[in-house]
Amino acid sequence: MILSRMAKPHGALTRFATIRGSRRSGPGNLITGLLAVLSLAAIVHILVVLTIPQNATHSAYSNAARFGPDRAFNLLPDVVPGAEPLPGLDPAMKHALCRYQLDDGPVLFTASIPVPFWSMGLFNTRGDTIYSVNNRTAGSETLSMLVLTTEQLSILRENPPENLDDLIVIETENTEGFALLRAFVPHPSEAGQIGRALHAASCGLLR
Amino acid sequence: MTAPLKQFGEADWYETDLPPILRPQRPRPLRALAILVLVLFSGALIGISSAYFIIERERPLMAVKIGPWETYPDAGTADADPYSVAIYTRGAKIPLASGEGVELIARTDSAGNKLLPMCRYRIHGQTPTARLWTLTATNSSGRLVETLPGRSDLTSRQLLREPDGSFEITASTTPQPGNWLPLAAAPFTTEGLLFNLRLYDAPVSTGSALKGVTMPAIDLVDCL
Numbered sequence: 001m002i003l004s005r006m007a008k009p010h011g012a013l014t015r016f017a018t019i020r021g022s023r024r025s026g027p028g029n030l031i032t033g034l035l036a037v038l039s040l041a042a043i044v045h046i047l048v049v050l051t052i053p054q055n056a057t058h059s060a061y062s063n064a065a066r067f068g069p070d071r072a073f074n075l076l077p078d079v080v081p082g083a084e085p086l087p088g089l090d091p092a093m094k095h096a097l098c099r100y101q102l103d104d105g106p107v108l109f110t111a112s113i114p115v116p117f118w119s120m121g122l123f124n125t126r127g128d129t130i131y132s133v134n135n136r137t138a139g140s141e142t143l144s145m146l147v148l149t150t151e152q153l154s155i156l157r158e159n160p161p162e163n164l165d166d167l168i169v170i171e172t173e174n175t176e177g178f179a180l181l182r183a184f185v186p187h188p189s190e191a192g193q194i195g196r197a198l199h200a201a202s203c204g205l206l207r
Numbered sequence: 208m209t210a211p212l213k214q215f216g217e218a219d220w221y222e223t224d225l226p227p228i229l230r231p232q233r234p235r236p237l238r239a240l241a242i243l244v245l246v247l248f249s250g251a252l253i254g255i256s257s258a259y260f261i262i263e264r265e266r267p268l269m270a271v272k273i274g275p276w277e278t279y280p281d282a283g284t285a286d287a288d289p290y291s292v293a294i295y296t297r298g299a300k301i302p303l304a305s306g307e308g309v310e311l312i313a314r315t316d317s318a319g320n321k322l323l324p325m326c327r328y329r330i331h332g333q334t335p336t337a338r339l340w341t342l343t344a345t346n347s348s349g350r351l352v353e354t355l356p357g358r359s360d361l362t363s364r365q366l367l368r369e370p371d372g373s374f375e376i377t378a379s380t381t382p383q384p385g386n387w388l389p390l391a392a393a394p395f396t397t398e399g400l401l402f403n404l405r406l407y408d409a410p411v412s413t414g415s416a417l418k419g420v421t422m423p424a425i426d427l428v429d430c431l
Contacts, residue, residue, distance in 0.1 A: 033242065037250045044254025052262065052293035060299040081351040081359070088300045088349055090405055091360050092341040116364075117339045117407055119307035127295050128285050132304030134408050136338065180301055184339060184407070186364060 053126055060086065061099065061125040064178045070099045071107070073181060073201045078191075093182045094194050098203035102175040106148035106156070108167075109179060111201035112141065115194055117184040122147065124174035131170050138168070146206060147172060161206065179203060265298065265348065267291035273422045275319075276311040276404065280417065308337070308407035309417075314347075316425040322401060324352075324380070325394035326430040330402070331375040332423035337409035339363055344378060344390050347399025354389035355380070361388050374423075378402070380431070394431065 053059075063086060068074030073096040076085040089095055100107045109120070119134035120143060133145065145168040148156065153171050156164075181201060183194050267279040268290050282291040283302025295302065303310045315321055316328060324346070334340055343360040346352050351359050361376060367386055368374045377383040380390045391397035402425070411417050 033246060036246045037253065040246065040250025041253035041257065044251050045258045048255055048258035049262070049289050049293050052258075053296040056296045056299070058299050059296050060301050063299050079351065081353045084351060086301055087298055088302075090341055090403075091343060091351060091358070092362050119304075119407065121301070121304035121307055123283075123301060123304075126292065127283060127299070127301060128287070128292075129283055129302060129304040132306030134307055136408055137306060182307065184362075186362075 059125065060123065060127045061176065061178055064097050064099045067097055070101065071104070071203055071205075073098045073111075073179075073198060073203050075195055075199050090182070092184060094185050094191065094198060095183075096181045096198040096201060097178060098181075098201075099178040100147070100176070100203060102147070102149050102152070102172075102177075104205070106146055106152050106206050107179075107203060108206045109143060109145040109147070109201070109203055111143040111181060111197070113181075113183045113194065113197040113201070115183045115190075115197075116186060118182060120145075120179055120181045122170065122172075122177060122179050124172075124177045130172055130174060130177060133168065143201075144168065145170060147177075149173065149175060156206075261290060262293050262297060265294055267294055271417050273311070273417065273420060275313040275315050275317050275425050276422045277314070278309055278311045278417065280305070280309075303405060308405055309409055309411060311404045311406070311422070313402040313404070313425055316427050318427065320427065322399070322425075323394075323430065324391045324397040324400040327377065327379040327383075327428040329375060329377055329426045329428050330388070330423050331373065331426070333373050333421050334363075334404065334423060335406060335409055335411045335420040337363070337406035337411075339407040340409075341403075341405050341407075342376065342388060343403040343405070344388055345401055345403060346391070346397055347401060349401065349403070352391040352397050353393070355382070355392050356389050359389055361386060376423075377428070379428075 067076060067085070076089075076095040076097055077083065078094070079085065079089045079091040085095070098109075111118075111120070113135075115135075117135060119132065121132040122130040124130055133143070135141070135143075144163070144166055147170045150171055150173070153169070181198060183198055185191050185194055266277075267282040268288055269281050270277045270279055279291060281287045283295055283300070283304070287295070294300075313322065322328070330342070340363040341360050342362075343351070344354075345359070366374050366376075374386060376386040376388050378388040378390055380392060380394050382389075390400065404423075411420055
């Protein structure tokens with residue numbers, strides 16, 4: 001009698017414990033846990049992808065400072081294996097890069113490059129294209145382009161320079177950016193001359 | 208034996224009428240903490256590693272495929288998806304803007320097999336209309352590699368063509384007759400191969416006319 005009374009609650013207690021145990025780690029709990037992991041993973045994934053642009057230490061804009069002073073076209077070294085100045089450049093081209101800040105005033109780009117093909121792209125700090133032009137769409141042999149903010153444009157309209165009609169005027173809200181000028185080198189013997197033409201391209205203030 | 212005990216209510220004193228969800232639970236702080244840490248850790252791990260693998264693959268998502276050639280018309284513009292933005296800013300890549308040209312990348316041959324630097328490929332056919340184009344061979348991360356003649360590109364201006372305007376290029380480590388696109392001089396230590404076709408001032412870059420244009424085919428000839 002005593003033995004059975006002692007045994008009985010004990011057996012029931014283990015049963016109770018197994019019920020509670022199954023509640024804690026049953027298939028339902030496993031699914032809840034997996035859902036928690038997956039939703040957390042999705043949030044982390046989205047956060048990582050969205051914050052990479054802010055945390056990238058070597059953006060094209062910051063890399064551009066290596067090549068020389070701002071507001072001047074700096075000739076990039078030739079695109080050769082193992083020493084590419086920037087990733088993804090065409091080895092058949094010569095490149096010049098100019099970094100600018102519109103807070104110092106509008107930027108006037110002028111270039112005259114004697115090659116069958118040249119092009120220029122304007123990019124913001126994120127590396128997005130703002131504007132691009134090549135020697136056919138520029139409309140003339142020489143490039144003359146003015147980049148300014150909306151406020152600077154309204155100030156400029158009050159007292160327009162004489163050659164405003166000849167300029168390509170680009171209005172942008174990106175106050176910082178860079179321009180990459182690409183010039184095709186038809187033959188290596190012309191590289192020096194093209195390099196000088198790129199170096200002579202200006203990325204200065206409007207006078 | 209049990210019947211009288213049950214009558215007295217002494218054997219089921221521990222059995223409650225409450226449904227399991229409402230029963231008081233013994234707090235198990237260590238176990239709860241362990242589960243929480245596990246969930247947080249594995250969630251963060253999966254999230255970060257999946258983002259890393261997608262970004263590290265360096266292939267923007269919205270690709271337009273023409274045969275073996277791929278291009279990303281939105282990458283490097285304000286309309287780019289967040290993955291392309293992350294890939295381009297992280298790699299400090301400067302895209303070829305739409306007013307400059309269009310860049311097409313081939314990672315596979317026309318049969319769909321991955322390009323290998325130790326193989327010989329025949330690239331033949333025609334390209335979309337462009338004022339100028341260049342074909343460059345790089346490794347799988349888009350970097351130039353050392354080749355025997357020192358160049359790793361061909362341009363449309365130095366190309367030998369058939370009377371109908373089509374061309375045939377042989378991409379190989381060793382010199383080839385005709386149009387030779389040199390591949391890596393040390394193909395067995397080079398990681399991967401891809402062909403970059405850059406069409407400059409091409410009408411296809413300034414519109415959505417990319418679908419349905421003729422692109423050169425890439426055929427495997429043989430391997431070392």
